[in-house]
Amino acid sequence: MAFSKITADDAACFNRDGFLIKRGFFDGEETELMQRALVKDEGINDDSNNMAIVDGQGRTTDTILWTDPGDDLFGAVARCARMVEGVELALGGEVYHYHSKLTLKAPHTGGAWNWHQDYGYWYFNGNLFPHMLSVMIAISETDRENGCLQVLKGSHHMGRLDHMLVEGQTTADPERVEHAMKSLELVYGELSPGDGFFLHCNTLHGSSPNLSDRNRNVLLCCYNAARNNPYMEHHFPRYTPLLKLPDDAVKERGNTFAGYNRSFMHPGDHPSDQVSLTQKSDI
Numbered sequence: 001m002a003f004s005k006i007t008a009d010d011a012a013c014f015n016r017d018g019f020l021i022k023r024g025f026f027d028g029e030e031t032e033l034m035q036r037a038l039v040k041d042e043g044i045n046d047d048s049n050n051m052a053i054v055d056g057q058g059r060t061t062d063t064i065l066w067t068d069p070g071d072d073l074f075g076a077v078a079r080c081a082r083m084v085e086g087v088e089l090a091l092g093g094e095v096y097h098y099h100s101k102l103t104l105k106a107p108h109t110g111g112a113w114n115w116h117q118d119y120g121y122w123y124f125n126g127n128l129f130p131h132m133l134s135v136m137i138a139i140s141e142t143d144r145e146n147g148c149l150q151v152l153k154g155s156h157h158m159g160r161l162d163h164m165l166v167e168g169q170t171t172a173d174p175e176r177v178e179h180a181m182k183s184l185e186l187v188y189g190e191l192s193p194g195d196g197f198f199l200h201c202n203t204l205h206g207s208s209p210n211l212s213d214r215n216r217n218v219l220l221c222c223y224n225a226a227r228n229n230p231y232m233e234h235h236f237p238r239y240t241p242l243l244k245l246p247d248d249a250v251k252e253r254g255n256t257f258a259g260y261n262r263s264f265m266h267p268g269d270h271p272s273d274q275v276s277l278t279q280k281s282d283i
């Protein structure tokens with residue numbers, strides 16, 4: 001069976017625009033398995049593993065984050081060949097798993113994420129270079145109404161911006177964002193289940209609240225280049241070889257859930273060693 005693959009052209013688009021949307025990166029069967037895992041996996045559904053991110057209006061994104069990719073379905077998604085080889089093409093060399101997380105926005109109560117760059121806070125974890133990215137995999141439909149990701153195309157070329165606390169969230173300098181908005185295209189990452197959204201760590205992004213009657217559920221797998229091994233210990237792993245799996249491992253592990261055996265991060269586990277920004281500085 002043929003699986004989707006990131007091409008050299010895709011990688012060039014990623015590096016030009018700071019993001020890439022790969023339609024149908026995971027197929028219908030794989031996506032249904034992920035949807036089922038969200039319901040069945042007890043570790044994911046345990047509130048004590050939820051690092052809920054709250055926005056200025058008091059709305060919440062349920063955020064479940066782990067560092068070791070693991071051996072279950074979500075581990076296979078993070079470690080499968082199309083994912084790892086795609087990220088390696090985009091970042092130009094060997095990569096390792098930095099962490100994975102689910103961000104789940106419930107109907108009407110799911111919250112917004114202020115504009116930020118992931119490197120705005122990963123920088124403080126001892127990563128010298130922005131050779132890092134995230135791949136968002138849509139588990140549900142994501143659209144403007146339910147709070148899909150929004151990006152400013154090409155904003156990664158601005159380099160790392162200062163970040164500050166705005167309404168309790170670590171946020172890129174609002175003055176810079178306001179001016180960037182005047183010259184850069186705003187792209188809504190409207191995704192169907194299984195679509196992949198590759199996001200450069202310096203790309204400005206955010207998302208709106210979920211004002212719909214539907215869930216907005218995504219998995220984000222984050223990677224660092226092996227050559228960018230952080231110079232200090234932090235709450236995210238330093239270089240750890242990533243054991244790649246064949247693409248069909250996702251279906252093979254479709255009924256395997258790590259449950260409580262994940263290396264979950266919990267709110268308050270890691271007092272921030274940077275500017276003590278927010279809970280957001282820990283993710």
Ligand SMILES: O=C(O)CCC(=O)C(=O)O
Nearest residue numbers: 103113118148149206207
């Ligand atoms: O899930 C979302 O809408 C935004 C997630 C995000 O921006 C992040 O994890 O950095």
